[in-house]
Amino acid sequence: MEYQVKAYITLKPGILDIQGETIKGALHSLxxxxxxxxxxxxxLKLKIAADxxxxxxxxxxxxxxxxxxxxIIEDYKFEVKEGN
Amino acid sequence: MEYQVKAYITLKPGILDIQGETIKGALHSLxxxxxxxxxxxxxLKLKIAADxxxxxxxxxxxxxxxxxxxxIIEDYKFEVKEGN
Known part of the structure; x- marks a missing residue:
């Protein structure tokens, strides 16, 4: 069977998010x-085969x-559903 | 009011996804x-204020x-919900 995995990787609370701060600054300037x-x-979206x-x-x-x-610094969450 | 925006940015179909291919290779080698x-x-997760x-x-x-x-090369999808 084929499954689609959607994975979300975010920095843990308390870890400095430089990219996020930069995007916020750019949005403010716009x-x-x-x-x-x-x-x-x-x-990430993965296609995997599994029983x-x-x-x-x-x-x-x-x-x-x-x-x-x-x-150590990131949280990982994911969802799996059948299909592509 | 405060809203939470979850934004998903992916490469359009047909655009070479080098990072994705690299991750696939690393997963295979493991x-x-x-x-x-x-x-x-x-x-991206944004907190925004709106009426x-x-x-x-x-x-x-x-x-x-x-x-x-x-x-030109990316698809942008998002969800908005009330709250933080």
Missing amino acids: GYLEVEKVHSGKF NLKTAKERAAKMGEELLANP | GYLEVEKVHSGKF NLKTAKERAAKMGEELLANP
């Missing part, structure tokens, strides 16, 4: 003064821990 | 051979067009 905070992160949804979720969790996110 | 495709992108949900959505759409995404 006149978007209503922007109070920008939190930047990564978004069932449970296995797909377990593998997606392991990939996050092992490679996709740095658990 | 033994995750079931990974068939990796599509990489950016994820109402309609205005918040309009502003979020404009920010995407003007700064957050490059409309």
Whole structure:
């Protein structure tokens, strides 16, 4: 079976988010003064093969821990659904 | 009122996704051979002030067009909800 994994990697609270601050500054300079905070992160969409949804979720969790996110400074969240 | 915007920026189909290919290669070398495709992108969470949900959505759409995404090579999707 094929599964689609959507993974969201964000900096943990308290870790300085330089990219987010830079984007906020750029939005302000363009006149978007209503922007109070920008939190930047990564978004990944994976297509994986697995026997069932449970296995797909377990593998997606392991990939996050092992490679996709740095658990010291980043949070890793993901969703898995059947299909492409 | 305060609104939370979640923005997802991904490369358009057909644009070479070097980061995604690199991640796929790294996952394969770690033994995750079931990974068939990796599509990489950016994820942003913004806190913005707006009078109402309609205005918040309009502003979020404009920010995407003007700064957050490059409309020539990237797709920009977002969700807006009330609260932090």
